[in-house]
Structures are given as structure tokens and as C-alpha cells.
Amino acid sequence: MSLDRRSFRVGVIAGVFLLSGVLAGVLFSAGSGWMSPAASAPSVSPVALAGANGFPAVAKVTMPAVVNISTTRVVKGHGGQASPFMDDPVFRHFFGDQFNKQFQIPRERRESSLGSGVIVSADGYIVTNAHVVEKADEIKVLLSDKREFTGKVVGSDPKSDIAVIKISGKNLPTLNWGDSEKLEVGEYVLAIGNPFGLNSTITLGIVSAVGRANMGIEQYENFIQTDAAINPGNSGGALVNTRGELIGINTAIFSRTGGNMGIGFAIPSNMAKGVMDSLVKHGKVVRGYLGVSIQDVNAKIAKQFGLDKAQGALVSDVVSGSPAEQGGIKTGDVIVRLDGKAIENSTMLRHRVAEMPVGQGVEVEVLRDKKPVKLNIKIAEQPKDMTAGGESVKGEGKSSALAGFEVQNLTPDISGKLNLARGTQGVVVNSVEPGSAAEEAGIQPGDVIVELNRKTVRNTDDFRRLSKSLGKDESTLLLIVRQNRKLFVAINP
DSSP, rough: OOOOOBBBBOOOOOOOOOOOOOOOOOOOOOSSSTOOTTTTTTTOOHHHHHHTTTTHHHHHHHGGGGGEEEEEEEEEESSSSOOOOGGGGGHHHHHHHHHHTTTTTTEEEEEEEEEEEESSSOOOOOEOOHHTTTTOOOEEOOOTOEEEEEEEEEEETTTTEEEEEEOOOOOOOOOHHHOOGGOOOTOEEEEEGGGGOOOOEEEEEEEEEEEEEOOOOSSSEEEEEEOOOTTTTTTTTTEEETTTTEEEEEEEEEEEESSOOSSSEEHHHHHHHHHHHHHHHHSSSEEEEEEEEEEEEOHHHHTTTTTTOOSSSSEEEETTTTTHHTTOOOOTTTEETTTEEEOSSHHHHHHHTSOOOTOOOOEEEEEEEEEEEEEEEEEOOOOSSSOOOOOOOOSSSSSSSTTEEEEEOOOOOHHHHOOTEEEEEEEEEEEEEETTHHHHTTTTTTTTTEEEEEEEEEEOOOHHHHHTTTTTOOOOOEEEEEETTEEEEEOOO
């Protein structure tokens, strides 16, 4: 299966991002409500829409606010007639294709694409996907009543795939923002957009899941999953509830063919609105920064840390000088509450931080050595840039957990190849036995072990000494460095 991304296709794959050890501290600054629809915009009671009028009433009030977005960009390339010398294979061998390109007549071509957008203010602010307007030289916005406008990009955030464009209009039809936090699995939703250029198309489905993350689509993911039919051209369109409220921006599909297979994804309205507010006010998304690397707590790690259940965000590293360090957060802390609200996993923490204004103080509750500790942290603005071998030894003693891999001391050469931070100490894994407990736990060659059961590992001597003290069937907690990020891994024999 694949997630499809193209300008004319709804799905977007920007690449695979942080899978484990996520750097937390995302903030979309809180909005101030500038998007309130004007009094002249169509208004229908949510109760009325959800009642006897049913889906036709929802369609009637929502469809006029969903627009067709067509973009054009000029792409420079080489065309014209090739040099006759290129017919000679000997000439091609010595001079290559570059010669031909140099002597071709440069040409320009125009590329067009289609997508959707949602009008959220009566004076012409429109939310859409960043990939819909990416690199566009010209943007045309077509309303359902056939009025056409020229659009201008106010701001774009590829990390969340949200963009804001503006058209010069008055008393335009709008959609009211809904609260995506209140969305429930199984709830009816409607997807509105322009699939394959078919304007004002509406499809019905349910919410299949909420909080989908780690999909490898965007850097910041908290998707609503729906089985409402979403197809190429729906990108940037509306996902609405039965009250006619905008609760998501359609952005991606999971597909074998490029068309709908009943698995679509939408950016939650709360995230989209926060990004829009920041883009309009600042021209960019002002993100907050906590300064910790975090990971989910699985059952093995929960056991190692003495937790009753696999819940919370485990801090695997704290950035020097960060708000987290200044506030007293330490490696090995499990963040369980933020601002009084429970934290289920690392994704939830990222997005909770994302909802807080820069400069705001927040109470963070952590479990440290199985005891709750409350800390006060002041959210900061996210930095622009976030993202000869020696002997090999096995774990000595009776430990089955450490029997499945070999390690060796770090050398300057190895540290350089692994792009490790200066001063990193530990042992590097150079081989892992197939089928071993270490392999099952996810240990990989190139991992650098810096702690064993919360004790520092500086070299193979430390590793050998600590491994001797372990029982045969004793589980082991390792702190490793992988791709310059710290990560806890529990190995159960």
C-alpha cells in the first residue's frame, strides 16, 4: 500500500519523519477568533441540521463555502531539437548528454493542478493544504456559484500541510469551526471537495479513528481517519460533522491505486485553525519548544519503570539550556500530565504543547523513581533548526538479555561516521543475532549504548562489569543513541 501525494492527488507523502525518540515542543499559537463569520454569511442552527432535515440540510449550508483551487506554475527546462552529433554513439560516449542539453533551446512549460479549499471568513480567508499551492505562480479560486477570484498566499506551513490564501470578496459563504477534540469514533462525517475536478462533490462516511500519527505523511500528525470517499482533487477540502461544522481539512489517502479505498485522513480543525491564526498574525507558524526527546511507553518499559500501565511520554533526552532543563525535567522522567490533563503518549504531548502560547508557564507532572513530581516550565519558541575499532565483547555473565549482540568501544572514526555529538561516551553495537531477545527488542547495529539499567556505560569495561551482575532471566533497560537521538529500549529474555 502507499500514501499518494501529488498536487492533483489528495494524498501527500512528504517522507518518513521521527519514528521514535520524538523531539517534543511544538506549538501552534492560540488563536484569537479573527475568523468569525460575518453576520451576512449563511446561518443554520446546528440543532436544525442534525434533526429532521438531515444530510441535505448539511450539504446546502456547507457546500457553498468549499471552493475549487486551480494553480499554475511555470517550469523552466530544455527542449528544442537535439544536436545532430548526438546521433553518433562515439560522440555521445566522449561528450555525454550534458553537451546536448547545453545546446538545446531553453523552453518553459506551464503545469496545472487542482485542489480544494474552505472559506472561513466572509472577507475571503481560505484554508487549504500547503501542497495544493506549493510553488504556484498563479492561483484561481472558483466558487460553487461560478464566481472566480485570484488567490494570494498569506502563509504556508509544510510541516502540518496547512496554507492560507486570500481572495478579495465580501459577504462570502463560510463554514463555522467545529471542535475536533469532541469528535467521536463512529460519528457521521461528510467530505466536500472537487475530486477529479468535479466541483461541489460530497460523500458520506464515519470517523474511523482519531489521533492517527507516525504515518510518515507530515512532521506534525494527529489525523482524523474516515471512510468517507476522498479522491484526487479533494486535497484541502472540508470534513464536516452533521451540525455543519468544519472539523477537518482533507489531506491524504491510503491507497494501492491512487483512488479511494475507504481510508482517508484529515487534519483536525483545532490544529488547522491554530496554524491559520499564526500564519495570518505572524506570516509563519510560531511553534513552542519544550526541549525534550520523548518516546511512547510500551509494556516492557512500563515494567522497567514500575508503572502500572503503558501510558505517558518517556523523556529519553533533555536539551541543554532548554525550558525543560531549566524547569528540572530529567532523562528517565515519564511525563504523565500537562497543565492538569493526562498524557497518554508522546504524540499527545507534542500536540498539547502545540496548543500553548509561547511564554506561557505550564505545570508538568512527571513520574521520577516511581514518585510523582510537579514542575513548572515556561514554553519557549522553537529554534529554527531542530532535526580503528577496538575489541568486540558480548554481555558477560548469565544474562540472556545481553547474549544476542556484540559491542565495541567508540573511536573518533566511528563517532564521526555516526555523526555523534562531541563528547558522547558509550559502546557501539556492531552485530545482533537473528532471533535473539535483543533483535526482538529492536536493537540495531550502530546503536550506541550509554546506560545499562540506569547506570552509565562509558566503555566495554563498564558494559562487561554491569552485565556480570545481571541474572539469567532478568530484563534489562538500555539507553541508546540512534541517529543522534536518545531512546530507551527494554530487553526481556
